[in-house]
Amino acid sequence: MNAPLIRDISKGDGPLVHIVNEDQVPLPPPFDKLEDEPRIPPLSDQVKQRFECNLDDTIVVNIPKAKSPAEEEELVNKFLSGLRKSFTKENNWTFLMPLVMSMEHCARCQTCNDACHIYEESGKNPLYRPTYRSEVLRRIYYKYVKEESTWVHGDVDLNWKTVSRLIELAYRCNLCRRCAQTCPIGADNALIARELRKIASQEMGIFTRELHQDGSELQLTVGSSTGMNSLVVKDNVEFIEEDTADLTGLDPEKTKIPWDKQGAEILLIHNAGEIMAWPENVGSFATLFNAAGLDWTLSSDLAAYDGINYGVFYDDMQTARTLLLHAEAARRLKVKKIVLGECGHAHKALTIIGDKILTGDMNTPRESCMPILRDIAKSGKIKWDKSRNDFPVTLHDPCNLVRLMGVNAPQREALKEVVPENRFREMTPHGVNNYCCGGGSGFAIMSGNNFADFRHHFYGRRKFRQILEAFQDEPMDKEHPKYVCAPCSNCKGQIRDIIKYYDAFEKAGIYYGGLVELMVNAMADVKPGYIDFEWH
Amino acid sequence: MAFFPHIITYIALGVFAIACIARVLMWMRMPMHLRWELYPVAHEPGNKAKYGGSYLEESDWWKKPREVSMAGELKVMVPEILFLVALWEHNRKMWVRSFPFHFGIYMVIGATVMMMGSALLGLAVPDLMAGGLGTFLHNTVLFCGAGGLGLSIFGALGLLQRRLTDPGLRDFTTVADIFNLVFFIVAFGLALVHFIAIDSDLSRSAGFLAGIVTFSPVALTGSVHEVSFTSATIILMGVLVAYIPLTHMSHFIGKYFAYHAIRWNDKPNLKGGDEEAAIGEMLTQPVSWAAKHIGADGKKTWADLATQEYKK
Numbered sequence: 001m002n003a004p005l006i007r008d009i010s011k012g013d014g015p016l017v018h019i020v021n022e023d024q025v026p027l028p029p030p031f032d033k034l035e036d037e038p039r040i041p042p043l044s045d046q047v048k049q050r051f052e053c054n055l056d057d058t059i060v061v062n063i064p065k066a067k068s069p070a071e072e073e074e075l076v077n078k079f080l081s082g083l084r085k086s087f088t089k090e091n092n093w094t095f096l097m098p099l100v101m102s103m104e105h106c107a108r109c110q111t112c113n114d115a116c117h118i119y120e121e122s123g124k125n126p127l128y129r130p131t132y133r134s135e136v137l138r139r140i141y142y143k144y145v146k147e148e149s150t151w152v153h154g155d156v157d158l159n160w161k162t163v164s165r166l167i168e169l170a171y172r173c174n175l176c177r178r179c180a181q182t183c184p185i186g187a188d189n190a191l192i193a194r195e196l197r198k199i200a201s202q203e204m205g206i207f208t209r210e211l212h213q214d215g216s217e218l219q220l221t222v223g224s225s226t227g228m229n230s231l232v233v234k235d236n237v238e239f240i241e242e243d244t245a246d247l248t249g250l251d252p253e254k255t256k257i258p259w260d261k262q263g264a265e266i267l268l269i270h271n272a273g274e275i276m277a278w279p280e281n282v283g284s285f286a287t288l289f290n291a292a293g294l295d296w297t298l299s300s301d302l303a304a305y306d307g308i309n310y311g312v313f314y315d316d317m318q319t320a321r322t323l324l325l326h327a328e329a330a331r332r333l334k335v336k337k338i339v340l341g342e343c344g345h346a347h348k349a350l351t352i353i354g355d356k357i358l359t360g361d362m363n364t365p366r367e368s369c370m371p372i373l374r375d376i377a378k379s380g381k382i383k384w385d386k387s388r389n390d391f392p393v394t395l396h397d398p399c400n401l402v403r404l405m406g407v408n409a410p411q412r413e414a415l416k417e418v419v420p421e422n423r424f425r426e427m428t429p430h431g432v433n434n435y436c437c438g439g440g441s442g443f444a445i446m447s448g449n450n451f452a453d454f455r456h457h458f459y460g461r462r463k464f465r466q467i468l469e470a471f472q473d474e475p476m477d478k479e480h481p482k483y484v485c486a487p488c489s490n491c492k493g494q495i496r497d498i499i500k501y502y503d504a505f506e507k508a509g510i511y512y513g514g515l516v517e518l519m520v521n522a523m524a525d526v527k528p529g530y531i532d533f534e535w536h
Numbered sequence: 537m538a539f540f541p542h543i544i545t546y547i548a549l550g551v552f553a554i555a556c557i558a559r560v561l562m563w564m565r566m567p568m569h570l571r572w573e574l575y576p577v578a579h580e581p582g583n584k585a586k587y588g589g590s591y592l593e594e595s596d597w598w599k600k601p602r603e604v605s606m607a608g609e610l611k612v613m614v615p616e617i618l619f620l621v622a623l624w625e626h627n628r629k630m631w632v633r634s635f636p637f638h639f640g641i642y643m644v645i646g647a648t649v650m651m652m653g654s655a656l657l658g659l660a661v662p663d664l665m666a667g668g669l670g671t672f673l674h675n676t677v678l679f680c681g682a683g684g685l686g687l688s689i690f691g692a693l694g695l696l697q698r699r700l701t702d703p704g705l706r707d708f709t710t711v712a713d714i715f716n717l718v719f720f721i722v723a724f725g726l727a728l729v730h731f732i733a734i735d736s737d738l739s740r741s742a743g744f745l746a747g748i749v750t751f752s753p754v755a756l757t758g759s760v761h762e763v764s765f766t767s768a769t770i771i772l773m774g775v776l777v778a779y780i781p782l783t784h785m786s787h788f789i790g791k792y793f794a795y796h797a798i799r800w801n802d803k804p805n806l807k808g809g810d811e812e813a814a815i816g817e818m819l820t821q822p823v824s825w826a827a828k829h830i831g832a833d834g835k836k837t838w839a840d841l842a843t844q845e846y847k848k
Contacts, residue, residue: 006707006708082826085824085825090821090822090823090824091821091825093818094818095569095570095572096566096569097569097798098798100566101793101794101798104784105784105787105790105791105794107784107787108705108708108709109630109705110627110705111630114626126707131708150710151710151711152710152711152712152783154708154710180574181574182622182625182627184616184623185787185790185791185794186794186795186798202826202827202830203825203827205826205827205828212829217829217846217848221847221848317825317838317842318829321846324843337596352572352573356568356569356570356811356818357570359812360807361807363806363807363812365596365597365598365807367592367595367596368593370593371597375595402575403574403575404574405590405592406577406588406590406591406593406802407589407590407592407593408575408587408588408589408590409587409593431587432588
């Protein structure tokens with residue numbers, strides 16, 4: 001294994017590390033043979049010629065190669081300019097205090113490393129330590145911005161290799177903040193990864209296509225990162241209403257999805273990815289909300305039918321712009337509150353991040369769907385038949401919802417109402433100590449070059465390991481289906497991809513879905529078999 | 537020159553106080569930031585603090601009174617400060633070195649404060665200090681002072697050994713990190729030798745500190761050798777006291793803000809609440825980020841840029 005030192009980041013031309021299967025710890029059965037695991041395909045020569053491929057064996061940012069030393073110098077200066085702005089109130093009031101805290105007070109004790117699933121599952125390669133990129137940035141900051149002694153803060157050379165590698169390395173972190181949880185002092189290396197992404201985006205115009213052009217830009221201009229405008233989304237939702245009525249056997253009125261209802265109690269905002277990829281999730285929400293007699297609506301305003309806010313992963317201005325569109329829709333409809341569907345980062349964006357941005361009549365109260373689902377489950381308004389969910393179930397805790405928002409118990413209380421007690425098992429660890437699915441910070445939608453293979457093989461490996469461990473007391477075959485409840489759109493996408501990558505349904509019967517699907521599956525007046533394990 | 541150690545001590549205490557106040561003010565004057573809490577949040581009431589729940593687990597949470605448990609915060613902060621619980625849980629190898637280092641410092645601080653307090657009590661109520669309380673305090677000071685110095689030196693040596701021998705730590709270790717640990721070992725080592733060699737009843741230290749705290753310094757007495765030894769110990773300890781808050785070792789201040797202003801700062805911004813004015817001020821900050829999609833010109837504010845129609 002190559003084990004780069006801090007100062008190596010500015011040296012050499014090729015990748016700093018090559019991660020191979022043999023560096024990894026085997027998974028639990030039936031996936032316990034490293035030699036049987038898929039190999040990561042190499043980057044193509046064409047990609048290597050066009051883009052900076054000097055960090056490891058994948059790229060996600062697609063940074064074009066600088067054409068000349070002069071261009072390299074210009075890019076380095078831009079980076080430094082962005083770094084300076086990060087430490088000003090005007091440009092970075094949003095995160096100035098947490099940034100200064102993490103830059104000044106890290107004791108470099110390396111306590112946080114073992115909390116990181118990416119570092120652990122890489123075979124503990126030093127490059128993927130949460131502290132590595134932070135230490136490089138810290139040294140650059142003190143040497144080149146503050147011009148302080150390298151005796152005090154350590155030394156690193158700043159050149160285009162350093163900058164391009166550092167930007168790419170900012171996208172080897174899921175921003176799950178599990179590392180920050182372990183810091184004895186309160187430093188936050190995930191925050192530094194995000195600040196690096198911000199410097200690249202906000203100053204240098206360097207970002208991933210998935211988050212920017214196909215993400216926040218599409219949402220701000222068309223209305224959704226899926227590319228759906230309001231007409232298309234309404235059309236799709238109409239199909240969902242019909243399909244849900246068919247699947248549930250309920251009267252179509254009971255699966256109706258209201259649009260733009262003025263003065264409704266609840267504006268429900270889904271991640272539009274659900275509408276495209278998991279329509280049963282949207283249909284399940286409608287079934288449950290209608291059965292519970294809630295007064296609710298969707299909005300067809302620009303961006304208001306898509307809760308995603310990819311800005312939270314790389315750019316504060318894009319974050320604020322998207323937040324304002326969501327808030328404006330709620331203000332216009334005069335709803336009493338916004339409720340977020342099963343999407344972790346949408347939760348965090350609107351309830352936590354947006355909390356210090358939205359004021360006055362834009363400050364419509366916002367809450368998670370989990371307490372409402374818990375209340376519905378326990379309300380007695382719906383009759384549950386738990387035996388419909390008579391299969392092993394485990395729960396994935398989305399980081400944004402649990403560790404970063406403290407919404408932890410309601411989904412468990414809801415599950416208790418609809419899943420037989422002896423069928424539910426927790427992952428180890430779970431709750432606020434959970435591991436990220438590996439799709440966090442936007443990775444779940446990134447699949448360019450060979451990044452998807454990395455995402456499944458390294459970043460999602462710890463989650464897959466946890467899932468397998470949770471079901472080890474069950475027969476690991478297709479005939480015994482098992483359900484991973486992942487109440488977050490991005491997590492669900494990532495878990496879907498891991499299952500496919502390892503062929504885990506065929507080999508171990510592992511299936512995935514949201515919480516609302518499990519709830520509807522247990523509704524006594526719904527046709528049995530709402531969850532279809534064969535559809536995966 | 538007889539009062540040089542006294543002057544250094546006053547300067548050191550002054551620098552320490554000013555640097556700490558400056559540090560506190562720096563953190564207090566930081567602009568408001570976006571929420572970035574991390575669960576568990578210790579002041580959540582009841583069981584929520586244990587499992588990491590929040591008030592956001594309630595439907596219509598904004599209609600309910602928000603409960604904040606100060607006792608819950610203390611339950612986490614006090615063991616964390618005294619026993620470095622996070623390090624115990626997540627990095628046991630470091631804890632066996634860092635805990636004695638830090639706890640030893642607390643004991644030395646405690647001994648110093650007790651010596652100063654004893655001097656003041658001796659002036660105010662001499663009879664009380666002449667009795668059992670005086671003896672008790674003296675013995676406690678002896679235990680904390682000598683024990684603290686020894687414990688801290690042991691911890692610092694352990695930290696130094698680990699920083700120099702563990703490949704993962706070595707790459708991240710700077711010259712200043714080594715210097716800081718060596719500084720502690722030398723200063724505390726000198727103080728310990730001073731105690732063992734010429735001040736085993738702490739009369740020299742207590743007399744010196746009594747002069748300092750009552751602002752009636754008395755010149756050090758004894759042989760030239762003894763005066764030089766005591767002076768050197770006091771000066772080195774004084775410089776260490778002044779040096780600490782000027783370095784990243786001021787994390788004892790930063791840590792309070794890291795927890796209270798960031799990690800546990802879950803205070804919601806309610807419509808018409810007291811935070812709206814501060815948010816308004818932040819949203820009128822001029823932006824100069826250079827990327828095209830930001831659209832900044834150094835004059836347009838966050839509010840201007842976030843609300844203008846977005847064009848690709």
